[in-house]
Amino acid sequence: MKILPPVLVPWRTVIDRRHDPPEAQGRYGYRTYRACLRWEFGFTCPFCLCHEADFVPRGAEGFGVTQIEHFVPVSHKGTNLYPNCFYICRFCNRARSAAANVDPEDGRRLLSPTSSVWAEHFVVAGDEIEAREGSDDAAYTRDAYDLNDHRKAARRRYRREAIDECLAMVRESGSICRRLLEDAVATHKPELVDAAKAIEAGLRRAWRDLEVFEVVPPDAPSRCACDVEAPSIPRLLEEQSIEIRAPAFEGGDGAPA
């Protein structure tokens, strides 16, 4: 199973537009892009870097936490064409609201993650995403999308702590359990078995908590509008994801109950 990293490092390349769905018809036709967009953006808001799983565990579809944004708003001559449509969390979408692509007062521009390299403009500082010094466009973008809205920062913190703690638990407690059980047999001390059982219960819980952060959520569509078979997540997300293997539970075949 592949899970998200505790902290997503801002993208080191632009997000590739690999999908090419049929052109949307009608005012709301862009909604047919949704499956393509979810895969293409890796189920992640490209602005605040929160993943669907940060908002709703085990499948966010139907909860309204992600939306399709017209990067150039339709009201500003933007179109429903696919390249103008981004997958974005509702918090970023709402924060931006009607902010212009170019600030009419000082000419600063909103950055697009499909044409600007995020890592060149943003840096993660703790649980916040900061504009790099000298990038006025990044500062404008950060403020327009309110990237450090306390709810987003809280979700980044929760993920970082949960994944760090659960990974440590999963990596270390399997061998601790085994040693305790061996000692219990060798020394005829049943209380050691109880201790091993308690640790294993914690281990199962840690594994379930990690499953929440699967990179490809369980409700990922198996097909999209361009009818690519087995669509994939962006390589820049794949590279940061972490492969984990279920620990061997004493009471089962490895899969937690």
Ligand SMILES: [Zn+2]
């Ligand atoms: Zn597609």
Ligand SMILES: [Zn+2]
């Ligand atoms: Zn967002």
